Amino acid sequence: MKIDQIIGQRIEKGRRRRGLHQGQLGVEVGRSESWVGQVERGVIPLDSVSMAERLSQVLGMTVNHILAFDVRYPNAPVVAQSGRSQAASPPLSRALAPDAESYDTVLRRTFTLGSLAGLTAAFASMSPDAQAQTSRPSTVDQTLVDELRAIGASYRRSYKSFPASSLVPVAHHQIQLVSSLRPKDQPTHLRIPLLAHMAEMAALAAILLSIDLGDQEQAEAYSDLGYQVAKEIQSPELCALLLGGRAFGASYGGDPGGGLDYALAAVDAAERGASARMRAWTHAVASEMHASTNDEHGFRSSLEESRTVLSGPMDDERWGGIAWFDESKASAYEGSDLLRLGKYEEALPSLDQAIDNLGPEMLRHRCTAHIARAEAHAGAGHVDAACQDGHAALDLVAKIQHRETLRRVSELQRRLRTSKTSAARRLGEHLIDTRSALAAAGSVA
Structure with missing residues (x-):
């Protein structure tokens, strides 16, 4: 059975247990009765974390149950949740059965043995001969693409507070979903946003695997995919995002010089047409990489440039980064950079300001x-x-x-x-x- 049908059946059962008809549930979650009906029949997907949270609160079900994590990843422990937002809940079960596999083991098996093959399929979906590989291209319309883009924005915002083990699987699922839609078969106005969604999810998975889960090999695979897609669609926004992520991976992996090279490349990419907030973020990343190489002048000039951009007009509808970047984050970068330079007392006011304002x-x-x-x-x-x-x-x-x-x-x-x-x-x-x-x-x- 398709995963969307399983999700729809679970929502329908939860709704009936609560004694609600489709219209009432739609009102509770801010959607139409028609939308509820289509989701329950599995006609359209429900992959938005924020919408799953709203449904979980109304129906008294866990987000993981609604999104069918037990079916997608049957050997993985689930996040315990009971009527609270996932961000406020304990991230994982504290007591697994003695013979249960660790989530790390599940991730490695699923995403190293299976998912890298999935990434290969994702590359194939962009190849010129993709049309020859399928006799009937998937049907895609603007509504579906808009839904996927909204889902992507939700997942990227979720980076602020969700555990990596919850977000990596769903990011990978989104990559597979876009791949199954054969973007190369679609007209340009649909192909580009589909591939942008794929690149954003690859960037999210790469950062989570690199910084949160410490798996550089898998992180590089996702990063390579995302960067190839970003270049394919000629997106300065996504090229800058992927290069900035690579800067952290290189620096935290023991190569601060390589991290600086990636950060400066991210700045150059952003200057070719990325959003203002992305330009500001890449300068902040460069400031950290300069500090990591003990270059105080480079750190201060890069951070000043970041704040100059932040002080100007914003075009946030174009923002394609992960989570958010604002003045509170710039203060956090400043404090961390000063810490790297050994200026401990000078770092404290900036870090105080960051913690107060985040x-x-x-x-x-x-x-x-x-x-x-x-x-x-x-x-x-x-x-x-x-x-x-x-x-x-x-x-x-x-x-x-x-x-x-x-x-x-x-x-x-x-x-x-x-x-x-x-x-x-x-x-x-x-x-x-x-x-x-x-x-x-x-x-x-």
Whole structure:
């Protein structure tokens, strides 16, 4: 049975249990009665996380059940949820059956053995002979393309607060879905947005796999796919996004010089016609890469350029990045860059400002800001304050499974334990508890 039909049946059962007719459910979630009927029959897909959340609240069902994660990924543990938003819920089950596979194992099997073949199919869907490979091209209309683009925007926004293990599978599913629609068979006005959606989902998967899950090999495969698609459709926005993501992968992988090369290429790509917010973001990425190579002048000039762009007019309808970039994020970049340069006291006001201004839903960004401020406090000799921010970072790691932050907290605690303070000991205990919980859920190698 098609996955869309399974999802539709589950929504219909949930609606009937609540005693609602299709029109009433439509009113509750802000859609038409016709839309509800088409979703329940599996005629149109439901892949939007935000819409699944709305339905889960109305129907008293989990998002994972609605989106049929148990069918898509039968060996993967599911996210426990009961009437709350997924961002506020514990990210994974804390107690798996002893013989259950870890989610990391599932990801590696599914996305290394199966999904790389799926990426090959995605390449094939763009090839000139794609028409010859299928006798009947899939039917695509503007409504479907618009729905997919809305879904993509929802998933990219979800990066702010959703765990990587929830988002990587759905991003990959979207790539497969676009591939099945044979973009090369479609007219230009539909082919380009379809491929843009594919590139955005590839970028999302690449960043999650690289920074959150620490799997550079898989991340590079998705990044390569996304960049090829971005070049295929000549999108400065997506080329800049993919190159900026590669900068982080190279730098965090131990090649800061390569990271700077990618960041400067991202700046150049953005200058060829990307949105203003994307241009601002690429300059901020360049500032971090300059700081990582100990180039203070490069860091300050790049960050100044980023803020100059942010202060001007925005064209946000063109934004194709992941999550968001604004002045609060620029402050976070500034504090982290100063930290990399060893300017601990100077970094603290910028990180204070970032944490004060980052929205409560921006869990990932708050997580990295807290660990950066913890490291700055430690460098400045403020042990208790460093531990306090370390605790805040670990609380967020437990929700979003940000492996890079977990690694940094581990290094911080090893430094602070020489102080032999009770605060450092408590941070060590919290670290062990967090690692144990995530390991039980298969989120830590």
